[in-house]
Amino acid sequence: MGVRKKSSKSPPVLSHEFIIQNHADIVSCVAMVFLLGLMFEVTSKVAVLFITVQYNVTITSSDGPEETSVNYFHHGLKDLATVFFYMLVAIIMHAIIQEYVLDKINRKMHFSKTKHSKFNESGQLSAFYLLSSGWGISILHSENLLSNPVSLWEGYPHTLMPFQMKFFYICQMGYWFHALPELYFQKTKKEDIPRQLVYISLYLTHIIGAYILNLTRLGLVLLVLHYFVELLFHVSRLIYFNNEKRQGGFTVWAVLYVLGRLLTLSLSVLTVGFGLAGAPQQGLDLDSGNFNVLFVRITVLAAICLTQAFMMWKFINFQLRRWREHALLQAQKRKPAATKGKTKKDRGANGVNGALNTNGADSPRTRKDKSS
Template sequence: MGIRKKNKNPPILSHDFVIQNHADIVSCIALLFVLGLLFEVTSHMAGLFITVQHNVTISTNGEFYEGGEELAVNYFHHGPKDMATVFFYMLIAIIFHAVIQECLLDKINRKMHLSKIKHTKFDESGQLSAFYLLSCGWGTSILLSENLLSSPVNLWEGYPHTLMPFQIKFFYIWQLAYWLHALPELYFQKTKNEDIPRQLVYIGLYIVHIAGAYILNLNRLGLVLMVLHYFVELLFHVSRLIYFSNENRQSGFTVWAVLFVIGRLLTLSLSVLTVGFGLAGAERQGPDLTTGNFNAPLIRVTVLAGICVTQAFMVWKFINFQLRRWRESQQQLRKAAPSKSRTRRDRGGANGINGTLANGPDSPRTRKEKSS
């Protein structure tokens, strides 16, 4: 994310005007949807964007009705109307992004006086730290309330998990909305051209994996893997924020490196256990779009291959990061070594000069020897 330079009076509807006032513009658009709820003519259309869609009501006798009034337990499934809901909460994510940037990160940057490169990385880590912290806390509370951590069997038992509680449904809506909001933020934050490919790669990976788990009804496995991954990433970005405040504090990166390896092993283990063994041994085999069953060998292999390739890519990036840190530390040691040697030579030269002056022709010792 680049540094935004604010002009005092940019031309209306120009690029600088849109970038400088994009939070206000997006707020007005979101407010239009909220105001639509106040009028009967537009309330149904506005509710399509604001409220969670595709609800299913299950009565006490086990029969379920969609949109029924006799409520017993409300569940939700995915559908095409979710795209409208994701769009609205993408606008909310843009507003939150601007609030965190202007009310918190910009004030800290003014006090720290960071360089342009560190400024960009500090803003990126600050935004992602806030998001990862919220997602970890929210996801962990869902795992505990739904009792998904009591046994690994819960990850695949009863598949397909087409019916989701409100918290899981809304959690996935928010995840998709946040990572989709990162695409227009590349323009709003004036991201440098050389940084755009890197940003697009990891944004695309998040969207593909989250949407894949949501559409394929692997929402339980996806929730566990997201919480695990977000916790490790939260530690990394918090460590980077601490490093920018004081470059001598790098112990957080060591802890992150250990947890990164553990996180990758747990991700692969849970994925293979759920998709490779749990779903492979399930009674309901074969794809069935009407029931939302995607338990087929080809789909299972594709899912496992995608997870393995992504984990291998992350490990490759991790190794490059550690090698870069090692090279930087070696360069610092090499720069420190000549300075120490020059200091020793300077001290030795000074001692030699003092010795020459002490034993020179005009020294007291020489005059004493001449007189004798």
Template sequence: MGLRKKNKTPPVFSHEFIIQNHADIVSCVAMVFLLGLMFEVTAKIAVSFVTLQYNVTLPETGEKVDQFILYHYGFKDLATVFFYMLVAIILHAILQEYVLDKINRRMHFSKTKHSKFNESGQLSAFYLASFVWGAFILASENYASNPTHLWESYPHTLMPFQMKFFYIAQLAYWFHALPELYFQKTRKEDIPRQLVYTSLYVFHIAGAYLLNLNRFGLVLLVLHYFVELLFHVSRLLYFSNEKNERGFTLWAFLFVVARLLTLSLSVLTFGFGLAGAQNQSLDLTAGNFNILAVRISALAAICLTQAYMMWKFINFQLKRWKEHAQIQAVKKKATNTKSKAAKKGENKANGVNGTVSFEDRDSPRAKKVKSS
């Protein structure tokens, strides 16, 4: 596909060869699954990778006689997640090659800024797409209009197409972030941080999906993605002009609000909504996980994650304030130095500091008497 320009041709199957050509290699693998749809022998296997599985056709309630299709989850979803993980790797390479790399060449960033700019550029595109997509589902399915929709009629084993595809795409994207650590030559000091937040995303998204809390998970993801989108856009603007810091102030306020809303919705859902439901027995066949142990575990996991995020947020703010204080101290020192230098120059001009005094300037020098 020629997604990347190659200046040199490294040895085949070497690390450098795979990194330079990983988008082309992954594209060929994805093409194999698409070509498999064209032949009857392989179509049944290829369909499991390309299309959503476990659909159920139900009659439309009310006056309409049409039928509509809903989905539940199963083991075949792993194959679908794998295929769309390949798609995410290809899209990542396209965005990197044709947008971010071109901007990087123009801006001449340092290595540290180059890495952070690429990260924010990729995540901004993902958060924007996910936020718009998630908000569209919330509006179309009317989940956000009433908080009781988050736990009403639990378990929510059946999902509309957009809901299931959204979760498949989310899992595929965050799984794709793991091989990208290798493909993008991520610095060793950045790997632990990226592994932590990628693991947290996979854990919470998969948890909401498998525990049939897809509505609740969707609301929290849309809320969280909006705040993260604001942060990474603010960081991109900051890299373009270091005077653009207003976005960070708005992000800091909304970050705290989002954490409070997340905790409030979690307590409301697990502590009141699901706790007051009639059916509170574990039933794996029906997909019902509404028991005390699961509710406490889910609520504890959310609370711990929010506490961890607030701890990172406070450290980030303290670091920013410390850097700002250091910059102000340097500016103040430079200003004082300039004022002292100006004062010193003024004094020199006025004959102070042991240079030419007023008396020395006006009195003529004593002439030497010549000896006869």
């Protein structure tokens, strides 16, 4: 995420710099068009497709003395319009957090360009992970998914979702789709774009896959687990930027990261490999949303396992790089201390022999005899 420099001279209208500086205002105007469309009968039917959650199904139950109606939702092509609108909302919220929170902190801390970029990234993701984790935990609690793990595969296909769960997935897809234009709006460096595209693609692939394959319950549990671990990392990095001596959060994150990968694999194998394999409803049925066939189960497990292996490989490389940098830093600190304890005679002798000093400038110069 690059550093935006504001100049006193306004750029030409519709130029790249103009769009980057004013993208939040432009997107706000586009979102306002959909909101204004609700006010007129001619456009309200179209505007509703973008703003409200679609595919409502009302189920009436008569368990008690009175009939109760519960609203559920399923997915369809109209969800693309809703995801687009909430992608615009995510761009607006991104700009608000950047301008009113992160930019003010950056001006006080005087970070370098590299730290500025990483601080902005961690600040944005910390806010998103915190909101998503809390929201996801509340859904898990209300749907009793934590107290009853069997419900992850029991009753599959889970074509009907409560409002909060469907809206959660809509917002998740909208946020990660918004990350693509943000690469342009934030002037992301070319060398950072491939890394950004990889993890954005991984998020979208897994979220959309769980949404379409009606594995929303399993996907919700795995997202909350992953978001909590990532939240700890980015909060630890924000604390580190404020005080480089505070690195204890990274140690806790490293332990939870490994445990998170193991728990993700265990839940995936338990749900897809054993739970769905023994479910009574087998076979591919697009009309009923049933994808419980061997090929789909193997594909889902392979995608999850490969992703977890890729993440562990990146994690191990990250830790090895940190250990090498720490070892090099400790070696540099010990070297001056060892040189400081030597006498002038010892330093001169070592400089001549070349046993310790490899730089000729470290050894004292020999003086010429005045008689020569």
